Amino acid sequence: MKPFYKKFSEKFIEGLLMISGTVTSLTVVLIVFFLFKEGIGVFDQKPTENGYVIAVSKTNPLSKVAPEDIKNIYDQKITHWNEVGGKPDSIILFRLEDISNYYSDEAIGENFEGLAGCISRLTDSLPGIIAFFPEKYLDKDFKGKVLDVDKVSLSGFFMGKEWFPTAQPSAQLGVMPLVLGTLWVSLGAILLALPLGLAASVYMSEIANERVRRIMKPLIELLAGIPSVVYGFFGLVIIVPLIQETFNLPVGETGLAGSIVLGIMALPTIITISEDAMRNTPRAMKEASLALGASKWQTIYKVVVPYSISGITAGAILGIGRAIGETMAVLMVTGNAAVIPHSILEPVRTIPATIAAELGEAPSGGLHYKALFALGCILFLITLFINLSVEFITGRKKYNKH
Amino acid sequence: MKKKLIVLAVALYTTAGFAQKLKGSDTVLPLAQKEAESYMKQNKSAKITVTGGGSGVGLAALVDGTTDIAMASRKIKMAEKMKLQDAGKAVKEAVIAYDALAVIVNPSNKVSQLTREQLEGIFTGKIRNWKEVGGEDLQITVYSRETSSGTYEFFKEHVLNNKNYASTVLSMPATGAIVQSVSQTKGAIGYVGLAYIEKDVKAIKVSYDKGKTYTAPSMATAKDKTYPVIRPLYYYYLATVEKTVKPFIDYMLSAEGQKIVEEVGYVPLSK
Numbered sequence: 101m102k103p104f105y106k107k108f109s110e111k112f113i114e115g116l117l118m119i120s121g122t123v124t125s126l127t128v129v130l131i132v133f134f135l136f137k138e139g140i141g142v143f144d145q146k147p148t149e150n151g152y153v154i155a156v157s158k159t160n161p162l163s164k165v166a167p168e169d170i171k172n173i174y175d176q177k178i179t180h181w182n183e184v185g186g187k188p189d190s191i192i193l194f195r196l197e198d199i200s201n202y203y204s205d206e207a208i209g210e211n212f213e214g215l216a217g218c219i220s221r222l223t224d225s226l227p228g229i230i231a232f233f234p235e236k237y238l239d240k241d242f243k244g245k246v247l248d249v250d251k252v253s254l255s256g257f258f259m260g261k262e263w264f265p266t267a268q269p270s271a272q273l274g275v276m277p278l279v280l281g282t283l284w285v286s287l288g289a290i291l292l293a294l295p296l297g298l299a300a301s302v303y304m305s306e307i308a309n310e311r312v313r314r315i316m317k318p319l320i321e322l323l324a325g326i327p328s329v330v331y332g333f334f335g336l337v338i339i340v341p342l343i344q345e346t347f348n349l350p351v352g353e354t355g356l357a358g359s360i361v362l363g364i365m366a367l368p369t370i371i372t373i374s375e376d377a378m379r380n381t382p383r384a385m386k387e388a389s390l391a392l393g394a395s396k397w398q399t400i401y402k403v404v405v406p407y408s409i410s411g412i413t414a415g416a417i418l419g420i421g422r423a424i425g426e427t428m429a430v431l432m433v434t435g436n437a438a439v440i441p442h443s444i445l446e447p448v449r450t451i452p453a454t455i456a457a458e459l460g461e462a463p464s465g466g467l468h469y470k471a472l473f474a475l476g477c478i479l480f481l482i483t484l485f486i487n488l489s490v491e492f493i494t495g496r497k498k499y500n501k502h
Numbered sequence: 503m504k505k506k507l508i509v510l511a512v513a514l515y516t517t518a519g520f521a522q523k524l525k526g527s528d529t530v531l532p533l534a535q536k537e538a539e540s541y542m543k544q545n546k547s548a549k550i551t552v553t554g555g556g557s558g559v560g561l562a563a564l565v566d567g568t569t570d571i572a573m574a575s576r577k578i579k580m581a582e583k584m585k586l587q588d589a590g591k592a593v594k595e596a597v598i599a600y601d602a603l604a605v606i607v608n609p610s611n612k613v614s615q616l617t618r619e620q621l622e623g624i625f626t627g628k629i630r631n632w633k634e635v636g637g638e639d640l641q642i643t644v645y646s647r648e649t650s651s652g653t654y655e656f657f658k659e660h661v662l663n664n665k666n667y668a669s670t671v672l673s674m675p676a677t678g679a680i681v682q683s684v685s686q687t688k689g690a691i692g693y694v695g696l697a698y699i700e701k702d703v704k705a706i707k708v709s710y711d712k713g714k715t716y717t718a719p720s721m722a723t724a725k726d727k728t729y730p731v732i733r734p735l736y737y738y739y740l741a742t743v744e745k746t747v748k749p750f751i752d753y754m755l756s757a758e759g760q761k762i763v764e765e766v767g768y769v770p771l772s773k
């Protein structure tokens with residue numbers, strides 16, 4: 101009876117473990133699937149708001165205007181049609197609320213019955229007009245010409261240099277400044293954190309005595325437990341003014357501030373993992389080195405560091421991974437201006453900060469919403485690449501050993 | 503077992519009858535919370551839960567039917583309206599209060615008044631130095647809210663004349679962060695709600711008539727509408743649940759409710 105019972109419970113536990121394993125992997129797959137499904141949807145959308153049309157006069161030779169030109173037209177940076185390949189007429193902007201400048205309330209009607217007709221007549225009478233209005237006010241026999249709007253293009257999305265997701269009439273979705281900003285800040289963070297982290301881990305594993313180590317280790321691990329908002333606030337109040345004064349900048353919210361905060365946040369990961377790797381160096385190897393007459397320092401950099409190099413690299417890469425995905429701290433200190441950074445002393449905008457700041461207000465299922473999911477896909481691919489490199493590097497170590 | 507289920511269902515139904523969910527704009531959130539608290543104190547049977555997340559989140563929840571009232575700091579967008587229409591739902595709008603936006607600069611800045619045209623130039627990147635608007639030779643650093651916040655949109659529509667912000671504008675995640683940054687950056691300019699003005703920043707006078715009259719932002723000037731940069735705050739709800747949400751909205755619009763509006767730092771509706 102007993103063996104049967106034992107066997108049964110064993111099987112039961114085995115099954116339970118298998119189920120939890122499957123559920124976890126399934127969840128991950130589902131999340132990734134959802135992310136990409138929403139993200140890829142952005143290329144199926146037009147950059148103008150749903151339910152709106154852009155129209156010009158029939159006499160206008162253009163039938164298509166690029167999204168960035170539409171934005172510049174409505175910002176009044178382009179004021180004549182010949183700048184975008186049309187006639188030399190000056191451009192007359194029209195939005196729905198401008199209708200009262202042209203027609204009386206009676207003509208428009210109390211419930212806007214006459215509005216569609218008014219817009220149609222107006223586009224007919226003004227050759228330089230560009231009109232942006234809801235599709236439902238498009239007259240059945242509209243006398244103007246509705247402009248063709250292309251869907252968001254791959255090249256416009258990845259190579260575009262302007263991020264104005266809520267611009268009207270045409271949103272600008274160029275993610276280049278965001279991707280570069282993310283990489284820039286993370287690179288800065290790792291350049292700051294790696295030397296410091298390595299020095300600290302060498303000290304802790306090889307030089308410090310047991311008592312110092314016992315105090316230092318939990319202290320450093322405590323760094324990982326501080327909420328990132330606290331880091332962000334600390335950065336905004338202490339680091340930002342400090343950078344501003346030191347470099348005599350007009351503004352302290354820069355990529356460097358983000359790098360410093362992220363560097364501090366990546367330190368515990370780097371130190372803990374590389375210290376563990378160094379302490380795993382076989383005692384026999386170290387003693388052999390010392391017995392051959394090598395000094396302590398020579399032993400460290402000829403024996404301990406080379407032996408644990410894969411662990412150190414893994415720590416560094418996981419540190420970067422943390423830095424790239426970090427949201428709140430960066431959001432508070434980097435200034436978030438979506439311009440392509442030329443130096444680390446300029447404001448930058450990162451992908452996670454963009455998603456965190458904008459998703460709450462974006463109309464769900466819309467263009468902006470999907471663009472943010474596409475950003476999430478890019479971030480996912482970057483971190484996936486990083487994790488694969490960790491796999492590759494730690495895998496190589498096993499290969500060397502056997 | 504079945505009996506229990508029925509009891510549970512009945513219990514759920516009855517509480518649903520009284521419970522109201524509000525969701526949306528983080529700007530409206532503190533106000534709605536205060537209003538809900540005092541409303542529930544008076545009506546013991548009422549139960550109101552208020553959550554934030556942003557105007558977009560609130561309106562999306564209205565479409566899904568997961569909230570009764572969507573709070574918004576901007577007008578409902580065409581796309582959102584059409585979504586509701588597709589779902590066969592008619593939406594109603596109520597303006598519950600006003601929020602005045604103040605333009606703030608660093609206290610060390612000598613400039614104390616700007617016209618709307620100058621503000622437009624500064625925020626769209628045409629004016630880049632304080633000396634162009636009568637200040638010292640100092641680069642202007644512009645702080646703004648995030649692209650999707652209702653505040654950003656409102657400022658764009660009413661001050662920038664619908665033009666886009668310059669891409670060099672720094673966007674901050676919260677109003678508090680703008681105040682902090684403006685207080686520690688010499689050439690800074692930003693915009694915040696009236697309630698956020700404090701001694702570390704200087705609110706400037708604004709003119710909407712090309713420099714004839716400049717008005718300083720304050721509760722008094724916002725109330726009598728002489729201060730021009732003022733926006734409405736909205737509640738959106740479905741026409742079908744009007745009966746259940748009406749008492750609370752009426753309470754908010756009552757004299758007592760509007761007193762709370764002023765206490766929280768927003769501008770009450772003028773009767």
